[in-house]
Amino acid sequence: xxxxxxxxxxxxxxxxxxxxxxxxxxxxxxxxxxxxxxxxxxxxxxxxxxxxxxxxxxxxxxxxxxxxxxxxxxxxxxxxxxxxxxxxxxxxxxxxxxxxxxxxxxxxxxxxxxxxxxxxxxxx
Numbered sequence: 001x002x003x004x005x006x007x008x009x010x011x012x013x014x015x016x017x018x019x020x021x022x023x024x025x026x027x028x029x030x031x032x033x034x035x036x037x038x039x040x041x042x043x044x045x046x047x048x049x050x051x052x053x054x055x056x057x058x059x060x061x062x063x064x065x066x067x068x069x070x071x072x073x074x075x076x077x078x079x080x081x082x083x084x085x086x087x088x089x090x091x092x093x094x095x096x097x098x099x100x101x102x103x104x105x106x107x108x109x110x111x112x113x114x115x116x117x118x119x120x121x122x123x124x
Contacts, residue, residue, distance in 0.1 A: 004073050005067055006073075009088045012088075014093060014096065017070060020065055020067075021068075023064070025049050025061055026065055029061060031101050031105070033082055034084040034101055038083070039082060041079045042080045065082075066082075069085060069088075071085060
């Protein structure tokens, strides 16, 4: 089995992080991992969205997060355990992850109401 690719923290870029988190499923996965402080198996996220996510698609999401430097994956038997690299990223880009997680929380809780308030605020 091939070893997993984990970029060094010096190779992690803001653009790579933002690109990886531009997908709603990936940002939901990452915020759950980042907020828990412990490792998670990939299979824990089969139902992270409204529809069940196929295992092959889920693997691609975890690969994107890993290659962006957001998570570290480790094989344990047949499971892949994933942990966040928030502490490392926060040293390189202070406040970036906290801002992303906070914004995702606001968006998840506010839903369409946030958009309606924005439109009303824009009207004279």
